[in-house]
Every structure is written in C-alpha cells, then in structure tokens.
Amino acid sequence: MSTATTTAPPIEDGALRWFQRLVWAGIIGNVVVGIASIAYPVQVLALAKVDPATPLVWPRLSAMLIMLLAGFYIPAALDPNANRFAAVFAVVCRFAGTIFMAVVGGHYIIFGLFDFVFGAPQAICLYLAWRGRNAAGGTSGSGTAVAIIASLLAAGLFGWGALHWLMEPVLPQFASDEEYFKYGSIGNDGASGIPYPIWIAMPDVCARHLPRPQGYPALGFVYERGRNPAVDTPIGFSRARVGVERVAINCAVCHTVRARMAADAEPQLYVGAAANTVDVQGYLRFISRCAADERFTADDLIPAMAAKVKLSWLDKITYRFVLIPFVRKRLLEQGEGLAWAERRPAWGPGRIDPFNPVKFGMLHLADDGTIGNSDMLAVWNLNAREQIRPHAPLHWDGLNNSVREVVISSALGDGTVAREFNLPAMERIERFLRALPPPPSPHRPDAAAVERGKAVFAANCAECHASDGRRTLTVIPVTEVGTDVNRSHMWTELARDTYNNFREGRDWGFKSFRKISGYVAEPLGGLWLNGPYLHNGSVPTLRDLLEPPAQRPAAFVRGTDVVDARNGGFLAPACDPREQPPEGFCFDTRLVGNGNDGHVYGTALPASDKSDLLAYLLTL
Amino acid sequence: MTDDALTVGWTRSEAETRRTVYRRLLGFTLIVQTVLGLIALIVPVWLARSANLPGPPPAGWVQLWGVMLLITASLYLPGWIEPLHVRLPNIVGIIARFALAIAYVSLGRGLRWFALYELIFAVALAWSYRALLRADLMSRP
Numbered sequence: 212m213s214t215a216t217t218t219a220p221p222i223e224d225g226a227l228r229w230f231q232r233l234v235w236a237g238i239i240g241n242v243v244v245g246i247a248s249i250a251y252p253v254q255v256l257a258l259a260k261v262d263p264a265t266p267l268v269w270p271r272l273s274a275m276l277i278m279l280l281a282g283f284y285i286p287a288a289l290d291p292n293a294n295r296f297a298a299v300f301a302v303v304c305r306f307a308g309t310i311f312m313a314v315v316g317g318h319y320i321i322f323g324l325f326d327f328v329f330g331a332p333q334a335i336c337l338y339l340a341w342r343g344r345n346a347a348g349g350t351s352g353s354g355t356a357v358a359i360i361a362s363l364l365a366a367g368l369f370g371w372g373a374l375h376w377l378m379e380p381v382l383p384q385f386a387s388d389e390e391y392f393k394y395g396s397i398g399n400d401g402a403s404g405i406p407y408p409i410w411i412a413m414p415d416v417c418a419r420h421l422p423r424p425q426g427y428p429a430l431g432f433v434y435e436r437g438r439n440p441a442v443d444t445p446i447g448f449s450r451a452r453v454g455v456e457r458v459a460i461n462c463a464v465c466h467t468v469r470a471r472m473a474a475d476a477e478p479q480l481y482v483g484a485a486a487n488t489v490d491v492q493g494y495l496r497f498i499s500r501c502a503a504d505e506r507f508t509a510d511d512l513i514p515a516m517a518a519k520v521k522l523s524w525l526d527k528i529t530y531r532f533v534l535i536p537f538v539r540k541r542l543l544e545q546g547e548g549l550a551w552a553e554r555r556p557a558w559g560p561g562r563i564d565p566f567n568p569v570k571f572g573m574l575h576l577a578d579d580g581t582i583g584n585s586d587m588l589a590v591w592n593l594n595a596r597e598q599i600r601p602h603a604p605l606h607w608d609g610l611n612n613s614v615r616e617v618v619i620s621s622a623l624g625d626g627t628v629a630r631e632f633n634l635p636a637m638e639r640i641e642r643f644l645r646a647l648p649p650p651p652s653p654h655r656p657d658a659a660a661v662e663r664g665k666a667v668f669a670a671n672c673a674e675c676h677a678s679d680g681r682r683t684l685t686v687i688p689v690t691e692v693g694t695d696v697n698r699s700h701m702w703t704e705l706a707r708d709t710y711n712n713f714r715e716g717r718d719w720g721f722k723s724f725r726k727i728s729g730y731v732a733e734p735l736g737g738l739w740l741n742g743p744y745l746h747n748g749s750v751p752t753l754r755d756l757l758e759p760p761a762q763r764p765a766a767f768v769r770g771t772d773v774v775d776a777r778n779g780g781f782l783a784p785a786c787d788p789r790e791q792p793p794e795g796f797c798f799d800t801r802l803v804g805n806g807n808d809g810h811v812y813g814t815a816l817p818a819s820d821k822s823d824l825l826a827y828l829l830t831l
Numbered sequence: 832m833t834d835d836a837l838t839v840g841w842t843r844s845e846a847e848t849r850r851t852v853y854r855r856l857l858g859f860t861l862i863v864q865t866v867l868g869l870i871a872l873i874v875p876v877w878l879a880r881s882a883n884l885p886g887p888p889p890a891g892w893v894q895l896w897g898v899m900l901l902i903t904a905s906l907y908l909p910g911w912i913e914p915l916h917v918r919l920p921n922i923v924g925i926i927a928r929f930a931l932a933i934a935y936v937s938l939g940r941g942l943r944w945f946a947l948y949e950l951i952f953a954v955a956l957a958w959s960y961r962a963l964l965r966a967d968l969m970s971r972p
Contacts, residue, residue, distance in 0.1 A: 264892060266885050268885045268938040268939070268942075269885070269892035269893070269895075269896070270892065271938070272892075272896060272934060272938060272942075273892065273895050273896060273899065275930070275931070275934045276896065276899040276900075276903070276931075277899070279903065279923075279927040279930060279931065280899060280902060280903060280906070282923035282926070282927060283903065283906035283907065283920055283923055283924075284906070285919055285923065286909070286917065286919040286920060289919070294909065294917060294919075296908070296909040296912070296917070297906070297909045297917065297919075297920065300905055300906050300908065300909065301906070303905070304902045304905060304906060307898070307901075307902055307905075308898070308902065311894075311895075311898045319891060319895075322895075
C-alpha cells in the first residue's frame with residue numbers, strides 16, 4: 212500500500228513563473244504596438260489621443276525601438292534567476308518609461324501607462340519570488356509591508372496617470388484661422404468649460420432664467436446659418452473633450468457681430484467686430500442662477516440631456532453622481548465670485564467689464580469699488596494700427612501696447628489656465644487678428660455731401676482719428692476728452708504692477724501693462740459697425756455724437772442688430788429704464804459709469820456741416 | 832603535459848584578450864549611445880537641427896528616441912559585464928544594430944549617418960563577439 216503525496220509549489224516559484232509570463236506578455240505587447248505603430252501611425256496616435264506627428268518617421272522610429280527593446284527583455288523572461296541583472300533592469304526600464312512619459316505630460320502618459328501595466332506587476336512578482344528564495348536561505352525577513360506599500364504606491368501612480376490622460380484636452384482641428392477664431396479652444400475648456408450635454412440642456416431646464424424663452428439666442432449669441440441653436444454652439448464657444456466634451460467661451464464671443472441692413476433683411480456676420488447683441492453678464496447670470504435652481508438636478512437634467520445627446524448608462528451614472536453635482540458647485544462658486552458685479556450698473560448687451568473680474572479674481576485684489584463697464588471693442592486692423600504708430604495702445608485706455616500680451620491676457624480673462632495654455636493657439640489668433648480688415652461700409656450717402664464732409668473731418672477730427680493724425684492712437688487725457696471717467700479709474704497702478712508680475716502657473720512674460728489716465732483716440736475703420744459710440748457705448752448713433760451731451764438720448768435701447776443707415780450705428784429707440792423693452796436692453800446714461808458726457812468735438816458745427824460730416828462718417 | 836598546459840594557457844589568454852577587446856568595443860558604443868541619448872533628451876531641438884534629422888520633428892519624439900537609447904544601453908549592461916555568461920543581450924544587441932541601420936537608412940536625411948555608424952559597429956561587434964565565443968570555446972580543456 213502506498214500513499215501518494217502532493218506538495219504545493221512554493222509561492223516564490225509561482226511568483227517567478229508569473230514574472231516570466233508578464234515579461235513575455237510585455238514583449239508581445241511591445242511587438243504588437245510596434246508593428247501597429249509602424250503600419251498605422253496616424254491611427255495609433257489618434258487612438259492614444261496624442262497630437263498628430265509630422266513627419267511620421269518619428270513615431271515609426273519609436274515603434275521600431277519599442278520592438279528592439281523587447282528583445283532585451285528576453286533573458287529576463289527565459290530565466291530570471293540566471294539573469295538577475297536583466298530581470299531587475301527589465302522592471303527598472305519599464306518604470307523609467309513611465310516616469311519619462313509622466314514628465315513629458317499630456318496624452319503621452321498613455322505610453323507611460325502601457326509600461327506601467329507591465330512594470331508594476333513584474334516588480335511585485337519579482338520581489339515576491341526573490342524574497343521567498345532569500346527567506347529560504349535565511350537571508351531576509353517577511354517584507355510583506357514593503358510589498359503592500361509598493362503595491363499601493365503603484366496603484367496610486369497608475370490612477371494618477373490614468374486621470375491625467377483622461378483629463379488632457381482633446382481639441383478639434385480647424386483648417387482656417389477664421390474657423391479657429393470662431394470655434395477653437397483658447398485653453399479654458401477643462402478649467403471653466405461646462406459639459407456639453409449639461410450646457411445644451413440648461414436652457415430647457417432653466418428657461419425661466421432667460422430673458423426670453425428662446426434658448427441661448429435670447430442672450431444675443433450669434434449663430435451661423437445652418438447651425439441649430441437647440442444643439443449647436445454659437446460663435447464664440449469652443450467644444451473640446453476634457454474627460455467629457457465641454458463647452459467654453461473664446462475670444463469670438465465678444466468680437467463677432469450679427470447685423471441686418473433692415474429689419475426684414477438676412478443677418479450678416481462680421482468677425483472681429485464688437486458683439487453688439489451679446490449679453491455676457493446675462494449669460495453668466497443665467498448659468499449661475501440655473502445652477503442655483505431647484506431643477507438643476509439629475510432627475511431634471513438627465514432627461515433633457517438625453518433628449519438631445521445620446522447617453523449610455525455609464526454616462527448617466529457619471530452625470531448623476533459626479534458631473535452634475537460638480538458642475539453645480541462650480542457654477543455657484545463662479546456666481547458668488549461675480550456677486551460684486553450685481554452691485555454695479557448692468558453691463559447690458561455689447562458691453563462688459565473686462566478687467567475687474569480679473570482684478571478681483573485672478574489677481575486676488577480687493578474690490579476697490581471701481582466700475583469698468585465698457586463697450587466691446589472691434590479687434591480688426593491690428594497690423595494697420597502698428598503701421599500708424601508702433602506699439603500702438605490697446606484697450607479703451609491703452610493699458611497695454613503689446614498685441615501678444617493682450618491676446619494672452621484676454622484669454623486669461625476668459626478662464627485660460629496654465630495647465631491648458633496653448634501658445635500656438637494664441638499665436639494663431641494673433642496672426643488672424645493682425646491681418647483681419649474691417650468690412651467696408653455698405654452705406655452710400657450723397658457723394659457730394661461725403662466730399663464736403665471729408666473736408667469737415669479733416670478740419671475737425673483728423674488730428675485724432677485720421678490714419679496720419681498727429682494724435683491718432685495716442686491716449687487723450689480724461690480731463691481733455693471729458694468722457695465718463697469710471698473706465699479709466701478702474702485700471703489702477705496696483706492692478707498694472709500685479710498683472711506685470713503675474714506668475715500663476717507659469718511665467719506669462721507680461722511687461723507692457725501700464726497706467727495712463729485717458730482714452731485712446733481710435734482710427735475709424737469699420738465705424739459703421741461700432742455703434743453705440745464712446746468707450747462705454749453711451750451714445751447710440753453718430754448723429755447723436757455730434758450733438759451736445761445734454762441733447763444726446765438719456766436712455767435708449769441697445770443690443771439690436773438692425774443697422775441705422777441714416778444716423779450711423781444700430782437702431783436705438785428711446786426707452787424707459789423702468790421697463791425693459793421686448794427686444795434689447797434699455798441703457799440708462801444717468802447711471803454711474805454710463806455717462807454720455809464729453810467728446811464735444813464737432814457738436815458746435817453748423818447743421819449743414821454736421822450733416823456733411825455724418826455723410827462722410829457713414830462711409831468709414 | 833607541459834605542452835598541453837602551455838597550449839591551454841595560451842588559449843585562455845587569447846580568450847581573455849578577445850573578451851577585453853569586445854568589452855572595450857561594446858563599452859565605447861554604449862558610451863556613445865548614452866551620450867547621444869542624453870543629448871536627445873536634454874537639447875532635442877538643437878540635436879535635430881545640428882544632425883539634420885527628419886523634421887521639423889516635435890521635440891517630444893526626439894526626447895522619446897533619446898530615452899529609448901538610454902533604456903537600451905542599460906538593458907545591454909548585463910551583456911557588457913559578463914559577455915560570455917549573459918549572451919542574449921549581446922546577440923539581440925548586434926541584431927538590433929543591423930535592424931536600426933536599416934531603419935535609419937529608410938528614414939533618411941541625417942539619420943543616414945547614424946545608420947552608417949550602427950552598421951560599422953554592428954559588423955565590428957559581430958566579428959568581435961564571434962571571435963570571443965570561438966576563443967572561449969578553444970580555451971576549454
């Protein structure tokens with residue numbers, strides 16, 4: 212009689228076998244990825260969400276090296292005991308790849324994760340195998356705690372890498388610079404973007420917080436022909452994937468206008484012009500009030516989202532338990548951060564306080580009670596400006612004279628952050644705006660009147676507004692021009708110094724912010740689209756601007772898109788500020804910061820000269 | 832007996848000489864590879880311009896190339912330390928050099944100089960390693 216006894220293999224042998232299997236798996240993985248990357252580099256890069264590479268020799272060379280590298284792992288796979296050095300180095304090299312890719316950052320982390328997937332379990336198996344052997348030889352203690360800590364660290368590192376990869380922005384490509392300006396990302400998608408399904412559902416769930424139940428068009432946003440406001444984004448909004456697809460504003464939201472030559476005419480779009488209809492403050496109010504609404508819940512939002520966007524069950528769970536609560540919290544915080552603006556006169560459509568949000572938010576300066584409400588600016592002719600005057604002042608008060616700094620700081624004001632900052636995108640926008648000409652005027656006043664008006668202009672206006680004017684593109688002191696001082700007072704020496712020294716996230720290289728008390732004498736290209744006039748948009752038409760301040764309209768409707776061919780600017784009927792008009796916004800010049808005083812040049816001209824001058828101005 | 836002993840001693844000496852030659856040759860190529868890898872990692876754009884590499888290459892890819900050169904060099908080390916007992920890295924390394932030479936030629940421009948370098952040292956290392964293995968075999972009694 213015999214008894215058969217079976218002995219379980221020691222754990223170290225099992226661990227060693229698993230180490231060998233994992234090394235072989237890694238070798239096979241390297242070869243498969245290498246072959247795929249050599250044969251289909253574009254597809255592999257797209258799958259990894261890595262930027263397209265040009266020329267493709269580099270990803271192909273890397274793929275080739277990955278395969279060759281696999282050959283060096285073979286000794287460790289064959290006999291890790293006999294090739295201890297090779298076994299350790301096989302693991303070390305996997306981690307070296309992970310660390311390098313983590314340092315490179317961006318979506319390249321996916322390649323680091325690939326190495327990590329093999330390196331981490333290999334390290335654990337090798338450790339367990341050799342620890343067992345050493346213990347059998349009486350040379351080591353248990354080391355279990357070390358293995359657990361190493362495993363936790365490895366899992367943490369992997370999780371960090373995976374999160375980093377998932378949250379890296381995937382930006383859509385645009386063939387033309389104009390399309391990029393209208394719909395491209397400025398590097399604020401992750402930091403301030405709203406997940407697209409939530410954004411598109413908010414007007415349905417929170418319709419009562421819009422001025423009119425028309426969705427986002429009620430806020431004056433500009434849609435191109437063929438785009439459906441129910442599901443598409445207007446000009447000035449980018450869509451980019453940062454974990455999920457997000458919607459964020461870009462430069463074009465304030466710098467593209469919709470205009471009609473008559474109430475029944477087809478709207479035309481003019482890129483680079485001041486966005487006369489867009490109510491930025493209305494939009495910010497809407498999203499924060501919607502977030503505070505009792506209907507901003509998964510139960511209300513998800514059905515509205517699902518009606519417009521296909522959502523998987525995993526999406527619904529993610530939105531219900533993660534994204535909707537997170538977005539709600541962030542929008543509420545954003546609303547609280549802008550609460551100071553509610554204590555000042557409303558911006559209204561076509562106007563914005565561009566720098567106080569930066570001062571009180573990004574630059575962490577205390578609320579100084581200033582009001583920076585100002586008309587949005589046209590941003591065309593930037594090269595031509597510099598031909599008139601090198602380093603021409605920019606913004607209404609000339610607070611900076613570097614186009615590059617203005618583009619970057621404007622993006623920062625729109626929510627761009629260092630970790631998403633995209634310098635080539637900024638350079639592309641700058642290049643586009645430098646070359647963008649203003650659209651020619653469609654107005655055709657009496658030719659003789661235009662000729663006479665040209666002479667009146669030369670005698671009364673050219674010094675500050677002609678391209679060869681002695682003071683054109685200089686800052687005229689507030690005491691001289693006499694217009695509302697609030698916008699000029701808003702920009703302080705403290706703000707200048709703080710912005711020039713702003714280093715949050717990276718060295719932004721700002722050195723051109725300055726403080727000058729006054730307003731820039733602008734050249735008049737595209738004047739016909741620039742109404743309402745003056746820096747705070749307080750004078751509705753050119754005809755009104757040629758009247759003494761006391762005779763200018765005290766309250767008028769702004770935010771309409773019908774061009775006023777007779778008076779210049781847009782149609783702006785009188786209104787009562789106590790009652791908001793059915794369309795547009797009743798602008799009250801009696802409120803602080805909205806004053807329509809000053810710029811009395813030409814107001815004392817004879818009526819015939821004014822008429823001729825207006826005819827000429829309409830052609831600009 | 833005396834003749835036999837002298838013969839064995841000579842072949843062992845010969846094997847030792849071959850080992851030294853091979854290790855010096857391999858050591859030199861590994862140092863060159865490491866230096867090149869570090870340059871690619873630290874100043875990728877300068878390297879790309881100076882060596883007329885295919886381009887304009889994104890700096891990240893040149894750096895990745897540099898890291899892979901460094902990793903390959905480190906995986907080669909066991910073969911350099913004990914070329915006779917750890918043969919696989921040496922064999923894989925020589926094959927890899929031939930493969931890289933072909934790849935560099937096909938990728939073009941400045942990489943062709945690297946192809947020439949890899950080819951020369953692939954041949955030299957193959958010849959030297961073969962001589963070492965033969966000498967080692969002959970040295971065994």
